[in-house]
Amino acid sequence: MTSEPKNGAQPISEMINQAIKQKVDYLDVLRKAITDHADEKIYALLDQRRYAAEIMHREEQMNDTGVMGLVDDLTDQLSNYLSTKLIKYLSKTYPFFYYEEYQTGHYRIYFGNWWDRRQFGELDVLNIRFVFDQGEYQKLAESFELNRDGKRYNGAKIDKLSKENDRLQGLIDSGDERAAKKEELQAELKEASARNGLFESSKNRETRESIVSQLSELEDQEEQARTASGKIKENNQLVLELSKENTILSYERKSITDTFGSFEDFEQENRNLYANYLQSLVGSGKQVIDHD
Amino acid sequence: MTSQMVTSASQQVASLTDALAAGLKRGEQYVALLNQLATTSDEEELLAAASQLIDFDLQDAYVKFPQHYEPEDYYLLLVGRLLELAGEDDLTVKPDPAHQRLTMHLTSFKNNYTFCFERKRNRPGAFFAEQGDHEPLFNLDLTHKLLQFNNRALVDFLIVKEINHRNDLELRALLKPLVTFANLLADKLAFTINLGILATENEAKFKLASPDLKLTVIDRLFVQTAETAAALLSLPKNNGAKLVLGEGVALTLAFDPDDFSRQWYFTVADPDAKLSFLDVLLHYSLVRNWYLGNRGALAIMDSRFSLKPENEVVSEAPVVKDEAPASAVEETEGEEAAEKKPASASAEPEKEDADA
Numbered sequence: 086m087t088s089e090p091k092n093g094a095q096p097i098s099e100m101i102n103q104a105i106k107q108k109v110d111y112l113d114v115l116r117k118a119i120t121d122h123a124d125e126k127i128y129a130l131l132d133q134r135r136y137a138a139e140i141m142h143r144e145e146q147m148n149d150t151g152v153m154g155l156v157d158d159l160t161d162q163l164s165n166y167l168s169t170k171l172i173k174y175l176s177k178t179y180p181f182f183y184y185e186e187y188q189t190g191h192y193r194i195y196f197g198n199w200w201d202r203r204q205f206g207e208l209d210v211l212n213i214r215f216v217f218d219q220g221e222y223q224k225l226a227e228s229f230e231l232n233r234d235g236k237r238y239n240g241a242k243i244d245k246l247s248k249e250n251d252r253l254q255g256l257i258d259s260g261d262e263r264a265a266k267k268e269e270l271q272a273e274l275k276e277a278s279a280r281n282g283l284f285e286s287s288k289n290r291e292t293r294e295s296i297v298s299q300l301s302e303l304e305d306q307e308e309q310a311r312t313a314s315g316k317i318k319e320n321n322q323l324v325l326e327l328s329k330e331n332t333i334l335s336y337e338r339k340s341i342t343d344t345f346g347s348f349e350d351f352e353q354e355n356r357n358l359y360a361n362y363l364q365s366l367v368g369s370g371k372q373v374i375d376h377d
Numbered sequence: 378m379t380s381q382m383v384t385s386a387s388q389q390v391a392s393l394t395d396a397l398a399a400g401l402k403r404g405e406q407y408v409a410l411l412n413q414l415a416t417t418s419d420e421e422e423l424l425a426a427a428s429q430l431i432d433f434d435l436q437d438a439y440v441k442f443p444q445h446y447e448p449e450d451y452y453l454l455l456v457g458r459l460l461e462l463a464g465e466d467d468l469t470v471k472p473d474p475a476h477q478r479l480t481m482h483l484t485s486f487k488n489n490y491t492f493c494f495e496r497k498r499n500r501p502g503a504f505f506a507e508q509g510d511h512e513p514l515f516n517l518d519l520t521h522k523l524l525q526f527n528n529r530a531l532v533d534f535l536i537v538k539e540i541n542h543r544n545d546l547e548l549r550a551l552l553k554p555l556v557t558f559a560n561l562l563a564d565k566l567a568f569t570i571n572l573g574i575l576a577t578e579n580e581a582k583f584k585l586a587s588p589d590l591k592l593t594v595i596d597r598l599f600v601q602t603a604e605t606a607a608a609l610l611s612l613p614k615n616n617g618a619k620l621v622l623g624e625g626v627a628l629t630l631a632f633d634p635d636d637f638s639r640q641w642y643f644t645v646a647d648p649d650a651k652l653s654f655l656d657v658l659l660h661y662s663l664v665r666n667w668y669l670g671n672r673g674a675l676a677i678m679d680s681r682f683s684l685k686p687e688n689e690v691v692s693e694a695p696v697v698k699d700e701a702p703a704s705a706v707e708e709t710e711g712e713e714a715a716e717k718k719p720a721s722a723s724a725e726p727e728k729e730d731a732d733a
Contacts, residue, residue: 200609200618201598322593329596332603 104151111152125366131156131163131211133264139360162242164190164210171210174362178354181340184208201329213359228334229348238334239327246320246327253313253320256306263303263310264265270300393439400440402606407435414454418462420565427455428519450479452494452503452517457481459561460554468492471673480508485550505532507534514555522566524559528677529582536658536665545659552655574654574677582642583654586678590641594674595630598667607663617641620664624648628657628664643677711727 113129118126127135133153135145156163165186172184172192182205183195192208194215206217228238237243277293280286338348345351354361384392410433413426430451435442439573446454457470466484473480473491481492494503495511502518512530514525558577562568574583595618599609604619610619617631625648632639645652654677658665668675 198610198612200595202611325593325596325600328600328603332600336605336608 096318107149108152109148109153113244115156119166122170123250124167125363128213128290128363131205135359135364137222139347140363161188161190161210164364168192168208168210170366171213171362173210174207174365178344178361180344196337197340198331201333203333213362215355215358224330224362225337226348229338232338237331239331243324243327243331250317253309253317256310258311259306260310263306267303270296270303274300320331382717389541395441400437403435404438404440404442407433407445411446414451419464420459420462422560422565423455423458423462424519427451440671447478449494449496449503452505452519453481453492455519456505456517456558459565459616460558463557463561463637465554467550468558483551485547489696506530509570510534510538515559522562522568524562524568524570526559526571526575526683528573528679531574531655532658532672535655536551536669540665544670545656549656570610571680572653573657573679577645577651577653577656578617579644579650581653584678584680585641585643585674586676587641587674589639590674594671597671601663602669604665607661622657622661622664626652626657628654628661 115127115130117123118130129140132148135144136146138156150277150376159316168184168190175182175184181197183198184192185195186192190210194205194208196203196205198372203221204218205221206215231238231240263329270319274293274296277289277296280289341348341351345354385436405431410426410430413422414430417423417426431448432445435445453470457468460466460468466483469484470479470481472478478493485489491508492505493508494517495506495513496503500516501520502516502523504513504518505515506513510533512533513527514530514534515526518524534549539548552719554576556698557610558574559568559572563570576583595609598618598620602609606623607623610621612619612629612631614634616634617629620628620630627646629644629646630641631644644655645654645657652660660666
């Protein structure tokens with residue numbers, strides 16, 4: 086078996102060499118880009134198809150599968166490496182986002198630097214995009230929506246709890262009143278009971294039953310009043326939590342409005358982040374060259 | 378009818394004249410000291426005169442001086458003279474014939490506030506207090522050369538009582554001569570002073586009396602900042618919060634992350650280092666309402682100079698006393714009040730001022 090298997094006219098060894106050369110070339114270019122900290126070039130190499138489509142506006146370019154996976158085991162390191170410039174850019178364009186590298190190349194996003202700011206998702210450095218926590222993001226979107234109608238995110242819940250607290254406070258405050266009423270009813274009951282027995286009139290029985298039911302209602306209220314102050318405290322704690330969330334959302338809305346004008350503009354900016362960022366790199370690169 | 382003491386007539390008279398002369402000499406000394414207090418332009422001499430007059434014993438079996446001042450009056454005269462020498466005329470000393478004493482009034486303040494010094498048993502020095510509520514704003518101790526403002530009293534007087542009646546500028550004007558006086562003592566007479574919540578340096582730490590702070594207290598401030606110009610920020614090391622109030626003014630409530638005790642404290646930063654913690658309470662209703670609503674948790678510690686047995690000033694130790702919650706404005710939860718233990722300190726427990 087000395088004859089070499091053939092693939093068309095090309096000997097297989099040549100094909101392998103060709104493929105290896107492509108890989109080596111790719112890695113050479115990548116290595117140089119890394120050495121030069123030419124982040125734009127690195128991004129172009131890491132996702133050729135996206136770069137061509139969004140920066141060169143060429144839709145037909147496909148990723149070269151022969152080289153794409155070559156640095157897959159380095160994604161965390163590459164992400165860490167590329168984050169420096171990206172986060173610097175983001176801190177200007179999204180001044181309200183803060184990042185925490187919780188492990189190499191992985192970044193948590195925090196919305197704001199205020200008291201009890203929220204963790205808002207992660208930053209995908211290699212793909213230049215925010216991966217927002219959908220639950221948190223939804224709250225914010227909804228809060229913008231409600232704000233248009235002059236409403237607050239937890240407004241309805243807070244109103245409900247406040248009303249409940251008013252009612253409970255009423256129960257506490259009406260303790261004396263209830264005691265007096267109870268005394269009165271008990272006297273009436275005594276009187277009505279004196280006239281019961283075998284020949285009790287149906288009217289008297291109704292009266293008696295009505296008194297008993299009123300007394301039992303008072304007892305219910307008394308029971309509620311006993312636990313009311315604890316309940317009020319609990320509700321106040323809930324109101325505080327809900328108000329806190331409202332406050333956080335109001336800080337977030339203000340940041341977005343101050344920076345982008347509207348939530349829609351913010352979303353638009355997010356969609357264009359890849360292109361905007363890479364273009365900014367080209368722009369700043371040129372400037373440096375111009376000044377040299 | 379035989380006297381065991383056999384003396385001649387002349388001896389009798391001589392012993393009386395000796396005694397009278399001694400009494401008159403005592404009176405002369407008194408007059409000389411009063412003159413010194415009234416006329417000297419030297420601060421040291423002024424202090425010396427006041428100190429001696431406070432301890433001066435005018436009692437004499439042979440010569441009576443029915444008209445004289447009381448020790449409390451000399452403290453007041455010292456304040457008046459020292460401010461006069463410094464060209465400060467916001468405080469004036471007036472006689473109060475009804476009580477046979479001297480009183481102090483603010484010329485800049487359209488109010489009939491009357492200030493006097495009061496002395497307390499077993500406590501050194503005297504206490505400067507408004508005569509409506511007798512809560513002493515500061516303690517002046519000439520022997521140990523100390524002046525110590527009382528934070529609780531300042532808050533009660535200015536923030537609880539007065540803020541609804543006048544604006545913060547008027548109230549700051551009220552404090553000005555008192556702070557000037559304290560600074561004069563420090564600058565001219567080497568007194569150790571503690572301005573408490575009147576200190577304006579940006580580094581001044583206003584420590585909380587309560588040993589720990591529930592973060593819900595900060596939450597309550599946070600929710601009040603919604604839709605306002607103020608913003609409550611988290612500190613980078615998660616060791617507290619910073620309230621940004623605009624124009625470079627910020628109030629921080631924090632603890633030192635490296636300090637095991639986690640002592641919480643306020644600081645006030647402003648570009649000119651002119652604002653004290655009290656000024657922030659006076660000026661910003663957001664902070665004031667929050668502070669009063671949570672005073673049990675946020676009260677500022679009142680430190681007291683501790684005195685060595687040989688009566689030397691050693692240090693400023695955190696002491697049991699704190700700015701007590703004012704019941705009228707308090708909404709403290711029961712357990713918070715119950716939990717609140719005084720920070721244990723080396724100094725001996727002392728009684729609250731207010732009950733004296």
